[in-house]
Amino acid sequence: MPRGGPPGSGVSGTRIKTVDIAPKCLIIETAGKQGGMKFLIVEDSRTTSNLIKNYVSEMDISHAISFVEAENGEIALDLLELHEIDFVFLDWNLSSKMTGLEVLKAIRKKEKFKKLPVVMVTSESEKGNVIESLKCGANDFTVKPIDKKAFSEKVLKIAMGIIH
Numbered sequence: 001m002p003r004g005g006p007p008g009s010g011v012s013g014t015r016i017k018t019v020d021i022a023p024k025c026l027i028i029e030t031a032g033k034q035g036g037m038k039f040l041i042v043e044d045s046r047t048t049s050n051l052i053k054n055y056v057s058e059m060d061i062s063h064a065i066s067f068v069e070a071e072n073g074e075i076a077l078d079l080l081e082l083h084e085i086d087f088v089f090l091d092w093n094l095s096s097k098m099t100g101l102e103v104l105k106a107i108r109k110k111e112k113f114k115k116l117p118v119v120m121v122t123s124e125s126e127k128g129n130v131i132e133s134l135k136c137g138a139n140d141f142t143v144k145p146i147d148k149k150a151f152s153e154k155v156l157k158i159a160m161g162i163i164h
Contacts, residue, residue, distance in 0.1 A: 036064030037086040037159065042076040042103060043069070043121065044095045048144065052089050052121070055151055061159055072096030073103035080113065086162060087155075090138075092122035092129065101136060108137040117158045121146070 039056060043049040053067055068083055070076035073096050079085070088107070092100040100120060107113045120133045120141040130141055140154045 036066060037061060037162070038066045038068060038083060040076060040079060040083070040085045040088045041067055041069045042071075042073065042088065042094065042100070043091045044071045045091070048091070048121065048146070051146055055146070055148055056155065059152055059156055059159075061156070073098030073100070073106075076103055077106055080107065080116075085116065087159065088116060088118040089121050090118055092120055092124050092133070101133060104133065104136050104138055117162065119154065119158070 039052075041049050041052055043052070049069055056065060056067075068079050068085065070079055071094075073094055076088075076090070080088075090100045090103055094100055094103070098106075100122070104118060104120070107116065107118060114137075117139045118137065120130075120138045121144065122129065122133075122141060123144040124130075125143045133141055139158055142151050142154060
């Protein structure tokens, strides 16, 4: 496998394999240590998705990581059924039939996803929206533009709880 990601993947310096499995869906698997984590990124902005992948790839999670991406909520819910996802990044404002909050509610309705970590990624910094997402089961949130340090701290705190 070549070093670095495919053009536009946003993943640099990492060995990856890209597999297109459905329209508007991309799986990126990174090489690493045995027993990794799989992240689902539900985001309709390629720039934000790439930023999330870069930030997560730079974290010292001590495991191999892989990314599954969906541009809308419907595909995201299908991917949750097809893959063993460990962590979800979910955009509040998706350009699809479902909003991020609706996707979050659908995730939390299923018993097997009740404890699945979900971080809302949003340009909606209004306090009411943040409170609503937390009440609906989000573990945390981050506001765009994403602050790398704050984002990394939140993700590591949640991820370390999963790993240990």
